[in-house]
Each structure stands twice: as structure tokens, then as C-alpha cells.
Amino acid sequence: xxLKTKNLKSYLFLLFFIILFFALSFPVSADKDGxxxxxxxxxxxxLLDALNEEGVRSTEIELxxxxxxxxxxxxxxxxxxxxxxxxxxxxxxxxxxxADDQIDREKRHIIKIISQKPLEPGKTFQLTIAxxxxxxNGIKLEKQVKINFVPxxxxx
Numbered sequence: 001x002x003l004k005t006k007n008l009k010s011y012l013f014l015l016f017f018i019i020l021f022f023a024l025s026f027p028v029s030a031d032k033d034g035x036x037x038x039x040x041x042x043x044x045x046x047l048l049d050a051l052n053e054e055g056v057r058s059t060e061i062e063l064x065x066x067x068x069x070x071x072x073x074x075x076x077x078x079x080x081x082x083x084x085x086x087x088x089x090x091x092x093x094x095x096x097x098x099a100d101d102q103i104d105r106e107k108r109h110i111i112k113i114i115s116q117k118p119l120e121p122g123k124t125f126q127l128t129i130a131x132x133x134x135x136x137n138g139i140k141l142e143k144q145v146k147i148n149f150v151p152x153x154x155x156x
Contacts, residue, residue, distance in 0.1 A: 040067050040139045042129065043109075047149060050114075059151050061113040061127055067135035068108040070098035074134045081130040082113055092117050092125070101136075108136075121153035 048060040069078055075098050084092040093116035099107035119125055129145040 038066065038139075040065065040069070040133070040135045040141050042066075042145055042147075045147060047151065049151075057118050059115045059119045061147075061149075063111045063113065063129075065109045065111070065135070067137065067139060068101055069111060069133060069135055070101050070108050071136035072100075072102075074136060078111070078133050081133040082111075083128045084113065084115060085126045085128065086119070086123055088123065089117070089120075092119070119151045121151050124148055124150050 043064045043066050045061055045063045048062060050058050050060050069075075078098070079096045082094060082096055084094050086092060095114040095116060097112040097114065099110065101108035113127060125148070127147045127149070129141065129147075131141045131144045133141045
């Protein structure tokens with residue numbers, strides 16, 4: 001009897017891991033309404049320093065989204081969805097760059113924000129992305145996104 005119970009436990013343990021493996025192998029939809037559309041969200045971002053033609057430092061914010069947000073059908077709307085703010089400087093003018101997703105397919109999820117004024121190191125800035133930002137297939141951000149960041153000084 002002991003041998004059969006031990007084998008049964010081993011089989012149940014193995015069966016549990018097989019079921020767990022198959023359950024984790026299939027993608028799960030992240031949508032809330034069950035219509036098969038996944039939500040649009042910011043997957044990440046990175047800050048880059050650059051020097052413009054005049055040698056003035058500018059900060060570039062590269063945003064990575066979960067869907068195509070640069071397609072010609074939505075790019076004019078999406079260019080209006082960004083603002084950069086600082087308590088001392090107020091609203092800071094920005095340039096928005098988007099690749100052509102027909103030519104450069106790898107960059108269809110990336111939007112680059114470039115400050116038109118130097119951002120003072122050590123000060124807090126806030127990039128706001130409006131909830132009207134839309135993907136190629138019509139999915140919008142669920143809510144406004146605010147990203148706070150502090151640029152560092154240049155190491156000499």
C-alpha cells in the first residue's frame with residue numbers, strides 16, 4: 001500500500017507541473033472588455049543627452065509603447081498629446097519625432113520627445129502624455145500618463 005501511495009504522489013506531482021507548464025505557455029490577453037484588443041500602455045522610456053547644431057545641450061526622451069503609435073492615420077493626433085513642464089520654467093517647448101512605420105517598421109512603437117530649451121540639471125521635470133494618444137488600431141491610453149525625471153549634469 002505504501003508503494004502505491006508514493007507512486008500516486010509522484011504522478012500527481014508530475015501532473016501538476018505538466019499542467020502548470022501548459023498554463024504558462026499560452027499567452028493571456030490583457031484586455032478588460034474581452035473584445036480581443038490588448039491595451040495601449042507605455043512599456044518604458046530612456047533619457048538621452050544630445051547637442052544641437054549650435055552646440056546647445058538638449059534632452060531627448062525616447063518612449064516605448066505597446067502598439068504602433070506612429071502610423072500616418074494617428075501621428076498628427078498623437079503629436080498633440082505630449083507636454084513637458086517644470087515648476088520654475090513652466091511649459092517647455094518640445095519637438096516630437098516619429099519614424100515612418102512604412103519605411104522603418106522597427107520604430108513603430110517609439111516616439112522621441114526633444115526639449116527645445118536646455119533642461120537644468122538637478123531640477124524635476126514632468127512629461128505628460130494625454131489619454132487621447134491612440135494606436136494604429138484605434139486603442140487609446142486608458143488614462144493620462146505622467147513621467148517625472150531629473151536630468152543629471154554632464155560629467156567632464
